[in-house]
Structures are given as C-alpha cells and as structure tokens.
Amino acid sequence: MSDLITMDNLSNDEILEILDAAERLLPVAMGDVYAPLLQGKVLGNLFFENSTRTRMSFESAMKRLGGEVVNLSSVGSSVAKGETLYDTMQMVDGYSDIAVIRHPRQGAAQYSANAIDIPVLNAGDGAGNHPTQTMLDLFTIRQAHSTLEGLNVVLVGDLRYGRTTHSLSHALVRFGAKLTLVSPDSLRMPAEIVSDLQSHGAEVVESEDLAGSISEADVIYMTRIQKERFPDEDEYAKVAGIYKMTADDLVGAKGGMIVMHPLPRVDEVDPSVDSTKHARYFQQAFNGVPTRMALLCRSLGVEVPKEVGE
Amino acid sequence: MTEMRRVTAICNGTVVDHIPAGKALQVMQMLRVDIGRSNPISLVMNVPSGKVGRKDVLKIEDRELTQEELDRLALIAPKASVAIIRNYSVAEKRQIELGTELVNIARCSFWNCITQNFREPLPHKLRVVSAEPLDLRCSYCGRSQSIDDLAESIL
Numbered sequence: 001m002s003d004l005i006t007m008d009n010l011s012n013d014e015i016l017e018i019l020d021a022a023e024r025l026l027p028v029a030m031g032d033v034y035a036p037l038l039q040g041k042v043l044g045n046l047f048f049e050n051s052t053r054t055r056m057s058f059e060s061a062m063k064r065l066g067g068e069v070v071n072l073s074s075v076g077s078s079v080a081k082g083e084t085l086y087d088t089m090q091m092v093d094g095y096s097d098i099a100v101i102r103h104p105r106q107g108a109a110q111y112s113a114n115a116i117d118i119p120v121l122n123a124g125d126g127a128g129n130h131p132t133q134t135m136l137d138l139f140t141i142r143q144a145h146s147t148l149e150g151l152n153v154v155l156v157g158d159l160r161y162g163r164t165t166h167s168l169s170h171a172l173v174r175f176g177a178k179l180t181l182v183s184p185d186s187l188r189m190p191a192e193i194v195s196d197l198q199s200h201g202a203e204v205v206e207s208e209d210l211a212g213s214i215s216e217a218d219v220i221y222m223t224r225i226q227k228e229r230f231p232d233e234d235e236y237a238k239v240a241g242i243y244k245m246t247a248d249d250l251v252g253a254k255g256g257m258i259v260m261h262p263l264p265r266v267d268e269v270d271p272s273v274d275s276t277k278h279a280r281y282f283q284q285a286f287n288g289v290p291t292r293m294a295l296l297c298r299s300l301g302v303e304v305p306k307e308v309g310e
Numbered sequence: 311m312t313e314m315r316r317v318t319a320i321c322n323g324t325v326v327d328h329i330p331a332g333k334a335l336q337v338m339q340m341l342r343v344d345i346g347r348s349n350p351i352s353l354v355m356n357v358p359s360g361k362v363g364r365k366d367v368l369k370i371e372d373r374e375l376t377q378e379e380l381d382r383l384a385l386i387a388p389k390a391s392v393a394i395i396r397n398y399s400v401a402e403k404r405q406i407e408l409g410t411e412l413v414n415i416a417r418c419s420f421w422n423c424i425t426q427n428f429r430e431p432l433p434h435k436l437r438v439v440s441a442e443p444l445d446l447r448c449s450y451c452g453r454s455q456s457i458d459d460l461a462e463s464i465l
Contacts, residue, residue: 006452084429107424107451114432114450126422128451192454 002299003113005122006129007171015171016148019139021294021304022287028064029290033309036066037302044096045071046088047123048079048103053263054123054132057288058100058296065293070095089115098299101125119299127163133262134167136291140284141219144258148175154213156182156243157223157268159189164262165223166193173202180205180213184239187225210243215252220245220278222261222268247272260284317352323371323395329387331356334366337390340382340415340464341375349373362389377404382415384408385460388444411449412436418448419459425450434465 003009010018027033043062047055059069072079072092079088085108092099093116101112102123109122109129124130142148153172155165159181169179169189179202181189188206197204207213214220222245230236244267245259261269261281273279297304329337334353343351352369359365374394383390384406394402414433418425425434425448435449446455 082429084427084431085424086431103424104422105424105426105451106420106422106453107418107448110450110452111424111430111432125424125451 022290025290025293038065038067041067042096044092044099046101061292151218153219154180154217159183160187161229178203246270324375325393326368329366331364416460417463420453423451
C-alpha cells in the first residue's frame with residue numbers, strides 16, 4: 001500500500017514524477033478544469049493538532065478531484081475520551097479509502113500505517129516529518145527555477161525545532177543543493193542532521209548572518225521562531241525578532257531569487273516583501289493543492305492523465 | 311597453574327558465557343528471569359577471561375533458553391556464547407543473532423514517541439540500522455536509541 005510517511009519513501013525519480021503530475025493538475029487546482037479523478041473516493045482527514053493550510057489544502061485537493069472528505073479532530077471525538085490511536089484508525093479504515101493524519105506524537109503516522117490497510121499520508125507527526133510540505137516546497141522551487149538541481153538554498157530562523165526545514169534540507173541535498181543554514185546559535189540545526197547532510201556530499205555552511213547570504217541565494221526559506229518550543233520566555237526573548245526581512249534587504253538579490261515561508265509568519269518577513277517579485281509564500285501555500293492532489297492520486301493508484309480534463 | 315572452579319558444572323540447563331563484565335544482571339533482566347521464583351542460577355561477575363579481558367558468566371539450571379530469548383541479548387551481549395547443557399555435557403551451542411528488527415524487546419526511549427502511550431497495542435519495534443557500531447532506531451518515530459536508555463526500557 002502506498003503510504004507516505006517520510007521523504008525516504010520516495011526515490012528522486014518518484015519525486016519528479018509526482019511534481020510532473022502536480023503540474024498537470026494545476027488547472028484543476030485553480031478550478032479552471034473539472035477532473036473527477038477521485039470520484040467515489042473518501043478521504044479521512046485526521047487532525048489531532050491544529051492546522052490551517054495543510055488541512056484545508058487536502059480538503060480542497062480531494063474535492064476538486066470529485067472525492068469526498070470526512071473529518072476528525074480530537075476535540076469532540078472519542079479521542080477526548082481516551083481512545084487509542086489504534087482503535088481510532090480502525091474506524092477510519094472502515095469509513096474512508098485514504099487517511100491523512102497530523103498528530104502531536106512522533107511516529108504516529110507510521111504507527112497508523114501499520115494499524116490499517118488503507119494508505120496513510122503523514123501531515124506532520126510531532127517534531128518528526130512533514131513530507132507533503134516538503135513536496136509542495138520542492139514544487140514551488142522547481143516552478144521558479146525549472147530545476148531542483150544544484151541550487152543555492154538559504155534556510156533561516158528556527159532550524160533546531162522546525163520539522164519543515166529538516167525534511168526539506170534532506171530532500172534538497174539529494175538533488176545536489178548547496179545549503180546555507182542561518183540561525184541564532186541556540187536554534188542551530190541539530191548536529192546529527194548537519195553531519196547526515198554532509199555525509200550525502202552536500203556543501204553546508206552555517207552562519208548567523210542573513211544579510212550576507214542574500215546576494216548568492218536562489219531560494220531563501222524563512223521560518224518562524226516558534227515561541228511554544230522554548231522552555232522559558234527569557235530564552236525566547238533573546239532571539240525573538242532576530243531576523244526581519246524587508247523589501248530593502250532584497251535590493252542586491254538575484255533577479256530569480258524566491259522568498260519562501262511555510263507560514264504562519266510573525267515578523268520575520270515584513271509585508272513590504274509581499275509586493276516584490278521575490279515573494280513566493282502565498283503561491284507556495286496554494287501549491288499545497290496541486291501537490292496534494294498528485295499525492296492522493298498516487299496513493300490511491302489513480303494515474304493522472306497526460307492531458308488532464310480531456 | 312590450575313584455577314579453582316568458581317561455580318560447579320550444571321547437570322541440565324543453559325550457560326551464557328562471555329557476557330561483558332558487569333552486565334550479567336542486565337542479562338537476567340532481559341531474559342525476564344524472575345529472581346524470586348526462578349530455577350537455581352549461578353552468577354559470576356568480573357572474572358578474568360583470555361578472550362575478552364574480564365567477563366560475566368550465567369548458569370541457569372533446568373531451563374533451556376530458546377533462540378528467541380537469546381536474541382534479546384544481542385542488545386547488551388552480542389558476543390556472548392551460549393551452551394545448552396544436558397546430562398553435564400554440551401548438547402548444543404547457540405549463537406546470538408541481532409537480526410534486522412527487534413520486536414517487543416524494548417520500548418522506544420523517546421518521550422514523545424507514539425509508543426509511550428502504554429495502551430497502544432501494536433508491538434514495539436526497533437530497526438537495526440547498523441550492527442557495528444550498534445545503531446538502533448525506533449521503527450515508528452525514527453529516533454536513534456542509546457543502549458543505556460534501552461536497558462531501562464526492556465519489556
């Protein structure tokens with residue numbers, strides 16, 4: 001069964017095939033073409049943790065393809081009464097054809113996949129993996145640069161706790177990216193991940209200086225410093241607001257450089273950036289729809305035709 | 311010079327030899343030997359060994375450990391040698407095998423792993439990424455496991 005739990009489940013060729021399918025699905029994602037490829041299929045959307053973009057874009061993706069969605073959130077369900085994840089998943093197995101799960105505990109997605117027969121897509125498990133986010137990030141990068149090969153990517157902000165940057169950096173080095181990791185010392189990317197990236201032959205530079213990294217970048221990937229991850233307020237206060245990108249900072253950037261952000265943002269990307277040609281984060285959030293469409297089709301064994309809508 | 315035998319030979323049972331010095335009590339824990347109610351057990355610790363410097367030895371009378379039980383020892387005593395004794399002589403020699411996955415031997419030690427909920431019913435699984443040096447990761451959350459932490463999480 002075609003689960004997606006970590007990016008390790010996909011080869012480079014499979015990643016590119018999915019991105020190609022997502023590209024063909026763009027007009028469907030935009031509502032210009034109706035292609036009921038998943039008519040009669042039901043998605044179980046299981047969010048045990050808050051989500052805006054991931055949940056909505058999965059729902060939009062399923063509905064645009066003619067499928068149906070049943071939702072579960074931990075509030076108001078049997079989960080609040082102490083039901084195990086295993087038991088909850090048995091219900092989902094019966095009610096839907098594919099499950100998407102976000103859960104605060106790491107390993108919950110793999111556990112769910114082992115518990116049931118229908119395919120499971122991981123939409124974030126604790127500080128673990130978030131592969132569908134990585135896929136839409138790769139889609140956005142390829143859309144802008146027409147390739148994933150050999151790009152100069154700068155990851156900025158909370159590189160210690162952010163599952164998005166961990167997963168993305170692993171995927172990028174598989175395509176030969178040069179990575180610059182910009183963070184305050186207390187939020188550096190975990191040493192084992194850095195050495196893992198280097199063992200794949202990647203050129204990795206660590207820095208605290210964002211301004212000096214802008215001119216050479218093809219992609220700048222900003223992240224929010226996550227207040228909720230800090231053990232005490234003082235530690236947070238020391239690094240809060242340390243990186244604030246404004247439109248003026250981008251004057252020396254390459255013309256094709258794009259600024260990405262998994263959102264939500266606080267103050268790390270000033271609204272003045274929104275109107276520059278570099279801003280790509282809202283497009284990135286939209287790209288969740290075609291990318292997740294392609295992933296739903298793949299896991300359900302539905303081929304995306306070469307000409308969608310014909 | 312002959313060294314006095316520290317422990318007498320057993321008639322029937324299992325001898326686990328070449329346990330790393332000081333680990334015999336952990337081995338007993340891993341074998342789930344109920345000390346209060348078990349068969350007679352002889353234990354020697356920190357004795358000189360030509361092969362490994364110092365070692366522990368465990369002799370369990372009237373109980374033949376199964377291969378499944380022995381494989382549990384791969385975590386802390388992968389190089390131990392095991393002999394099944396019948397009527398005072400070695401009837402079988404057995405090897406400890408690490409395998410590719412340890413099922414229901416230890417619980418993942420990461421505090422936020424899904425398996426920390428004691429009511430979740432699926433088996434605990436640790437994947438063997440590398441045998442030498444030993445690198446074990448939880449099959450669910452993917453976290454690397456420290457052997458010392460695992461010894462505290464034996465099931």
